[in-house]
Amino acid sequence: xxxxxxxxxxxxxxxxxxxxxxxxxxxxxxxxxxxxxxxxxxxxxxxxxxxxxxxxxxxxxxxxxxxxxxxxxxxxxxxxxxxxxxxxxxxxxxxxxxxxxxxxxxxxxxxxxxxxxxxxxxxxxxxxxxxxxxxxxxxxxxxxxxxxxxxxxxxxxxxxxxxxxxxxxxxxxxxxxxxxxxxxxxxxxxxxxxxxxxxxxxxxxxxxxxxxxxxxxxxxxxxxxxxxxxxxxxxxxxxxxxxxxxxxxxxxxxxxxxxxxxxxxxxxxxxxxxxxxxxxxxxxxxxxxxxxxxxxxxxxxxxxxxxxxxxxxxxxxxxxxxxxxxxxxxxxxxxxxxxxxxxxxxxxxxxxxxxxxxxxxxxxxxxxxxxxxxxxxxxxxxxxxxxxxxxxxxxxxxxxxxxxxxxxxxxxxxxxxxxxxxxxxxxxxxxxxxxxxxxxxxxxxxxxxxxxxxxxxxxxxxxxxxxxxxxxxxxxxxxxxxxxxxxxxxxxxxxxxxxxxxxxxxxxxxxxxxxxxxxxxxxxxxxxxxxxxxx
Amino acid sequence: xxxxxxxxxxxxxxxxxxxxxxxxxxxxxxxxxxxxxxxxxxxxxxxxxxxxxxxxxxxxxxxxxxxxxxxxxxxxxxxxxxxxxxxxxxxxxxxxxxxxxxxxxxxxxxxxxxxxxxxxxxxxxxxxxxxxxxxxxxxxxxxxxxxxxxxxxxxxxxxxxxxxxxxxxxxxxxxxxxxxxxxxxxxxxxxxxxxxxxxxxxxxxxxxxxxxxxxxxxxxxxxxxxxxxxxxxxxxxxxxxxxxxxxxxxxxxxxxxxxxxxxxxxxxxxxxxxxxxxxxxxxxxxxxxxxxxxxxxxxxxxxxxxxxxxxxxxxxxxxxxxxxxxxxxxxxxxxxxxxxxxxxxxxxxxxxxxxx
Numbered sequence: 087x088x089x090x091x092x093x094x095x096x097x098x099x100x101x102x103x104x105x106x107x108x109x110x111x112x113x114x115x116x117x118x119x120x121x122x123x124x125x126x127x128x129x130x131x132x133x134x135x136x137x138x139x140x141x142x143x144x145x146x147x148x149x150x151x152x153x154x155x156x157x158x159x160x161x162x163x164x165x166x167x168x169x170x171x172x173x174x175x176x177x178x179x180x181x182x183x184x185x186x187x188x189x190x191x192x193x194x195x196x197x198x199x200x201x202x203x204x205x206x207x208x209x210x211x212x213x214x215x216x217x218x219x220x221x222x223x224x225x226x227x228x229x230x231x232x233x234x235x236x237x238x239x240x241x242x243x244x245x246x247x248x249x250x251x252x253x254x255x256x257x258x259x260x261x262x263x264x265x266x267x268x269x270x271x272x273x274x275x276x277x278x279x280x281x282x283x284x285x286x287x288x289x290x291x292x293x294x295x296x297x298x299x300x301x302x303x304x305x306x307x308x309x310x311x312x313x314x315x316x317x318x319x320x321x322x323x324x325x326x327x328x329x330x331x332x333x334x335x336x337x338x339x340x341x342x343x344x345x346x347x348x349x350x351x352x353x354x355x356x357x358x359x360x361x362x363x364x365x366x367x368x369x370x371x372x373x374x375x376x377x378x379x380x381x382x383x384x385x386x387x388x389x390x391x392x393x394x395x396x397x398x399x400x401x402x403x404x405x406x407x408x409x410x411x412x413x414x415x416x417x418x419x420x421x422x423x424x425x426x427x428x429x430x431x432x433x434x435x436x437x438x439x440x441x442x443x444x445x446x447x448x449x450x451x452x453x454x455x456x457x458x459x460x461x462x463x464x465x466x467x468x469x470x471x472x473x474x475x476x477x478x479x480x481x482x483x484x485x486x487x488x489x490x491x492x493x494x495x496x497x498x499x500x501x502x503x504x505x506x507x508x509x510x511x512x513x514x515x516x517x518x519x520x521x522x523x524x525x526x527x528x529x530x531x532x533x534x535x536x537x538x539x540x541x542x543x544x545x546x547x548x549x550x551x552x553x554x555x556x557x558x559x560x561x562x563x564x565x566x567x568x569x570x571x572x573x574x575x576x577x578x579x580x581x582x583x584x585x586x587x588x589x590x591x592x593x594x595x596x597x598x599x600x601x602x603x604x605x606x607x608x609x610x611x612x613x614x615x616x617x618x619x620x621x
Numbered sequence: 622x623x624x625x626x627x628x629x630x631x632x633x634x635x636x637x638x639x640x641x642x643x644x645x646x647x648x649x650x651x652x653x654x655x656x657x658x659x660x661x662x663x664x665x666x667x668x669x670x671x672x673x674x675x676x677x678x679x680x681x682x683x684x685x686x687x688x689x690x691x692x693x694x695x696x697x698x699x700x701x702x703x704x705x706x707x708x709x710x711x712x713x714x715x716x717x718x719x720x721x722x723x724x725x726x727x728x729x730x731x732x733x734x735x736x737x738x739x740x741x742x743x744x745x746x747x748x749x750x751x752x753x754x755x756x757x758x759x760x761x762x763x764x765x766x767x768x769x770x771x772x773x774x775x776x777x778x779x780x781x782x783x784x785x786x787x788x789x790x791x792x793x794x795x796x797x798x799x800x801x802x803x804x805x806x807x808x809x810x811x812x813x814x815x816x817x818x819x820x821x822x823x824x825x826x827x828x829x830x831x832x833x834x835x836x837x838x839x840x841x842x843x844x845x846x847x848x849x850x851x852x853x854x855x856x857x858x859x860x861x862x863x864x865x866x867x868x869x870x871x872x873x874x875x876x877x878x879x880x881x882x883x884x885x886x887x888x889x890x891x892x893x894x895x896x897x898x899x900x901x902x903x904x905x906x907x908x909x910x911x912x913x914x915x916x917x918x919x920x921x922x923x924x925x926x927x928x929x930x931x932x933x934x935x936x937x938x939x940x941x942x943x944x945x946x947x948x949x950x951x952x953x954x955x956x957x958x959x960x961x962x963x964x965x966x967x968x969x970x971x972x973x974x975x976x977x
Contacts, residue, residue, distance in 0.1 A: 406857065429859030438857070446857040449850045460847060460858040463840050472839045 100126040101162055102295045103148075103184075103264055108157035110143055117143040119320040120157065125264060130286060130296040132306040132327070135316035136339055136535035137505050141299045144316070145266055149186060150176040161264075185257025189269040191249050193241045199252045200224070200237040203259050220259070227258050230292065232285050246394075247278035254285075264295045271305050272533055277393070277600070283309040301339070301535045303332055304564065317341055340537045349547060349569060355384030356419070358524045358555035359405070364414035366400050375400045377414070378581040380574065382524065382555040387546065388584055389570030390559040393599050397579040398559050399441070402528040405557060406438045407431030418524070432461045437517035437549075441528040441559075443506065447513045450502030454494050455483035457501045458516045486515035491541075507538030514545050525549055525556045531565060543569050563595065577601040625966040635964045640910060640917070643956035644924055651949045658941050665935055672934025673927035679934065681816035685888055687926035688818075689714070689897070691825035692880035693904025694911065694918040695832055700873035701913050702836065703849040705756060705866055709770030710877035711901025712777035713751045717744035717878025718885040719781055722789060722800045722892045725807035725885075736807035741824075741882055748878020749871040751777070756870035760863040774901070782894050791891065800892035809887035821883030826919065828876065833915040845869055877901060906950060910957050925950055 103125040110118040118140045125131050135141045146152045148159060153174040160168045161182040172178040193202045204220050221237075228234055235244065235251045244252065250270065257265055267286075271279040286296055286309060300306050306313060306327075313330055315323040315338045323338045337343055361380040368374050372395045380401075382388045392398055403409040404416070410426035417423065418434070432438065440446035448457045459468055459479045468478050483497035490511045494504050504512065510530065517525070527546060531539040547569055550556055560566050566573055572584035575598040582598060652662050673683045693710045700707035707713075725740040751773065758764035784790075785798040793801075809819040836842035847855040848865045856862050880900060885892050907925055911917030932946035 407859070408857065427859070428857060429861070432859045440857055445851075446853050449847050449854050451850045452846060456843065460855075460860075463843050469840050472841065474838055474840060474843060476838075 100128070101168070102127050103162070104160045104168070105144070105148070106158050106160070108144065108147055108154045108159070110147060110152060110154050116319050118147070118154070119318075121316070121319075121321050123314055123321070125295045125297060127263075127293045127295055128290050129312065130290050130298065130310045132298045132300055132310035132313045133316065134300055134303070134306060134313055134335065134339055136301060136537060137507055139316040139339070140319040141316055142268070143319075145186070145268065145297075145299065147173075148184065148266070149179045150174050180260065183261055183263035184266065185260060185262030185264070186266045187250065187253040187257060187268065187270065189272055191253055193249060193252060195242040196240055198238050198240055199235055199244065199248075199255075202241055202252055203237070203256045207260065224255060224259060227255060231258075231288050232281075233258075245278075247274055247282070250274070250282065251285075258289075258294075262294070264297065265289070266297045266299070268299045269301070269533075270298060271300070271302060277596075279305060303335055303536070306335075307332065315339055336536050339535070349387075349571065350551070352385045352551065352571075354386040354571065355553065357381045357383050357417075358419060359557075360417045361404075361411075362415045362417070364404065364411045364416065366404065366409060366412055368400065372397070373400045373403075374579045375404070375411075375581075376579040378579075379583070380557075380581055381584070382557050384523075384553050384555055385550055386571045387550050387556040387558055387569055389566035389573040389587070390557065390576050390581070391563065391566050391573055391595060391599055392559075392561070392576035394561055396577050397581075398528070398576055400579070401576065401581075402441060402526060402559055405431075405436070405524075405526045406440070407436070429461075429464075432517075433465075435520070435523040437520070437522035437525040437554075439510075439513055439517060439525070439527045439530050441532075443509050443513060448501045448504075448509055451500055453483075453498050454487070454492070454501050454504070454512060455479050455497035457512060458483045458486050461516060462520075482519075486512070486519060489519075490515040490545075507534050507541075510534060510538060510542060514542065518545060518549060521552065522549070522554055525554055526559075527556060528559045529561065530558070531560075531562065539565075563592065567592070575599055625968055639960035639964050640912065640921070640957050643960040644910070644953050647949055647953035647956045648928075650952050651945060654945060654948060655941065660939050660941050665939060665941065668935035668938050669928075669931035671931075672938075673931035677813070678816065679930065681813060681818040683923070683926050683930040684818045684822055686930050687922045688821045688825050688887070689880040689884050689900040690903055690907050690922035690926055691822075691829060691919055692876050692883060693900050694907030694922050695825075695829055695904075695915055696873045696876035696880070696901075697905045697908035698911060698913045698915055698918055699832060699836070699845070699876070700752075700869055701849075701908060703845050703866060703869040704852070705759075705869050705873065706767045707752055707770050707870075707873050707877075708767055708905070709752060709755070709773050709901070710873075710880075710904050711897060711899065712770070712774040713748035713874045713877035714881035714884070714897055714901050715777050715781050716751045717748040717881030718892050718896055719784065719789070719800075719881075720744045720747035720878070721807075721882040721885050722803065725803045726801040726891075727804050730804060730806060733806045733810075736804070737809065737886075740803070740807045740886055741879060744878045744882030744885075745875035746878070748876070748881065749874040751878070752870040752874030753867055756866050760866050778894065781892070785892065785894065789892070798894065802891040803886045807886055808890065809883065817888060819883075819887035821887035824879070824883065828879070829915045829919050832872075832876075836915065841865075841868060877904070880904075903950075906954050909954055912957075912961065924953070928953075 101124060105121060105123040108118050108121045109116070121144060133141050143152065147154045150173065159171040161171050163169050171182055194205070200217065200220065203224065204217065224237065233251045233255055235248045241249060241252065254265065270282060274282060290296055298306065298310060307330060310327050313325055313327055313335065314321055315335060317339060359382050361378055363377050363379060364375055365377050366375045375397050390398065390401065400409065404411065407426055407428040407430060415422055456479065459482060462468055463474065468475050480497050486492065487494065487497060492511045492515060493508050501509065501512065525546065530546070531542045534542065546556055546558065558566065558570055567587060570587050573587055573590055574584040575582045575595065577599060578601060655662050655665050672679055674680055693714065696710045697707065720743040721740040724743045725736065752770065755766045755769040755773065758769060759766045782798065785800060789800045791799055791801040809821050811817065811819050812822065836845060844855065844860045844865045847860055848862050852862050884896055889896060903925060907918055907921045910921035910924065928949045929946045932949065933943050935941065936943035936945060
């Protein structure tokens with residue numbers, strides 16, 4: 087604890103939370119090894135670490151979901167006296183003013199924001215509901231923090247960013263003094279993330295303490311006062327954010343040097359896929375495209391930038407063979423596609439990396455080997471007369487596990503045991519092993535830690551070097567600017583012409599994503615949005 | 622406080638031991654209603670065992686009862702594997718039986734090695750068609766198959782009644798609503814002299830083994846598992862969910878239809894509306910007890926059949942209601958469901974004063 091670097095102006099009276107020597111073992115695995123952590127009033131502490139570093143376990147101990155094997159959790163009471171928090175009692179943590187915002191929100195979608203916030207704080211047996219005091223208190227909270235959201239809308243009508251605000255308000259309404267946010271930006275667009283940070287800074291200025299669990303470095307550097315890094319269950323470093331630098335933290339987290347992905351110049355070849363004037367109208371903008379023209383060439387990564395929900399899903403479904411255009415044509419290697427079918431696409435050299443790798447990318451109860459072979463079980467390589475050749479399937483899996491460094495108990499282990507990063511490696515192994523001509527990578531590194539992210543980028547660049555065309559759909563501008571050769575922007579179902587990455591200005595890109603600026607070289611009105619349309 | 626933590630990989634003891642333990646507990650729990658009914662408990666258990674296993678005759682009766690349960694159990698198991706909730710095995714069974722009677726009661730004749738396959742194919746096809754309809758409604762229009770298959774059971778039963786009063790009615794039945802009997806060349810031969818157990822049992826056992834191999838080792842089985850466990854991922858990988866569902870419907874409905882054929886051509890000899898005492902519904906219980914494993918279905922069908930036959934004979938001997946059998950089977954199902962939960966989750970009892 088004494089090693090905690092905090093501002094000298096703070097006295098021990100400002101101390102709000104102190105974890106001392108917290109150790110938690112699961113069988114032979116030490117998930118938390120003698121971790122010390124302190125948080126003061128008004129301080130934003132970032133808890134950094136790769137997947138499996140022990141961040142979540144530590145927070146579960148703080149909340150009483152787990153009981154630590156060793157160590158203590160101390161919280162300052164409202165009178166300022168430090169008291170040990172009762173282990174294994176979530177109610178004690180709530181009473182002590184610890185609020186948590188989970189990565190996956192815990193809101194009842196059909197209730198309004200207000201209902202969700204007061205849910206559980208009202209007595210059950212009462213004839214009339216009096217919401218005016220709740221409204222007044224929330225109005226005060228919103229005015230003070232900028233957490234503006236329409237509380238009378240049902241939650242399912244809110245955007246992701248607004249839902250998160252409701253979650254934060256819910257914690258504050260319960261008089262939280264310490265707010266824990268688990269990967270708060272994983273689901274947000276850059277703009278939403280920026281406004282979240284502004285809110286957090288405001289809240290911290292009023293004395294709220296915040297712990298942010300994260301693995302995105304740039305964001306952490308922007309918002310936190312102090313950074314604690316976990317690796318392999320132990321705290322490996324702690325520093326003031328002002329003293330921290332990007333590279334050193336990345337290395338602390340990963341425990342080795344992180345290779346930086348770089349494109350090597352390469353002349354693009356023939357067009358692999360061409361979308362000409364493609365329209366898919368599904369009623370809502372999330373799933374529609376309006377007259378888009380896209381061309382991806384051999385040896386080129388085409389980045390598709392855009393705020394989530396602007397038609398990326400429609401584009402991805404189309405290229406994955408799961409949907410067909412209402413009008414317009416798709417050509418692959420100059421041949422017009424007539425049969426839009428996932429099986430045909432996969433067999434014809436299109437590698438498809440799904441956006442939601444848990445939902446669309448794997449069958450959890452089936453084995454790692456079966457999941458790697460799933461696209462190809464009908465090919466003669468893996469079956470004879472309908473009977474699966476398990477030797478061939480297992481052999482391929484063993485190769486893939488070794489080549490792609492998939493961490494798993496073995497080819498026969500159920501895939502659900504794998505972590506997110508390893509599931510992504512499994513999917514990469516499934517689709518890239520077959521030297522595809524076209525790769526559709528939809529949010530390929532979302533939610534992955536630094537190490538796994540750089541692995542994904544390396545593989546995509548390797549495939550590009552080998553002559554594959556890559557369509558990279560991403561909401562992460564850093565990712566797009568690092569590995570794409572060309573970037574096109576998608577907004578409200580319209581896609582701008584591709585622009586060479588080197589000539590792109592970041593802020594201009596942001597404006598185009600918001601639909602407020604069209605591409606410079608727009609040939610006609612069909613591919614770009616009308617400037618004032620959504621402004 | 623009680624907490625549940627998921628187990629990453631349950632061991633073989635949990636996977637195989639828990640259902641056996643659950644069945645045992647259910648039988649032991651039957652002592653409570655027995656005692657309430659004032660029956661001598663030890664003697665009642667003895668009568669139950671001897672009723673199911675006490676003689677060649679009683680064992681034959683038990684196996685005769687198990688035969689349709691294996692088939693309807695397989696029908697439920699394969700459908701539930703693919704998350705096709707077929708509650709209509711009872712109706713498919715009757716349609717299968719009716720198709721078998723339609724072709725097997727003298728319209729055509731031939732040697733046994735022709736006629737037996739003919740009635741089997743007719744019955745399986747009829748059962749399959751009964752489920753393919755609701756499945757197409759599900760895949761095309763999103764109609765809930767639980768509702769359609771369940772309600773079809775009643776439609777089929779009324780349809781069978783109508784046919785038995787009309788086109789299929791046996792003129793020699795002296796007014797009873799029953800069909801003409803299955804001709805000898807189409808009837809399933811008995812396995813033992815003067816016993817009711819017939820080759821339907823062998824057909825059921827072979828079906829179970831074949832289905833197990835089919836699910837585990839073939840491309841189609843692979844696709845069924847993928848669709849059942851994660852339809853979105855299966856669709857993304859290029860597996861046709863609709864085609865897979867129709868295949869499953871054909872298999873499931875066909876197996877239920879086969880149960881009807883086996884009953885009509887092996888046990889009863891003619892079709893009547895009391896052909897099945899709810900074998901189609903009991904098949905769901907059998908499949909759940911077996912955790913949807915085709916080989917497990919054999920064991921759980923034997924268990925359910927022994928309980929039914931044993932409790933029947935006990936109730937006759939000491940005058941306790943034979944509904945006790947339903948009670949035991951229902952409790953076994955509850956125990957297995959709880960057992961299945963405990964297999965997947967580890968339970969922790971924390972005392973408030975846990976050490977920190």
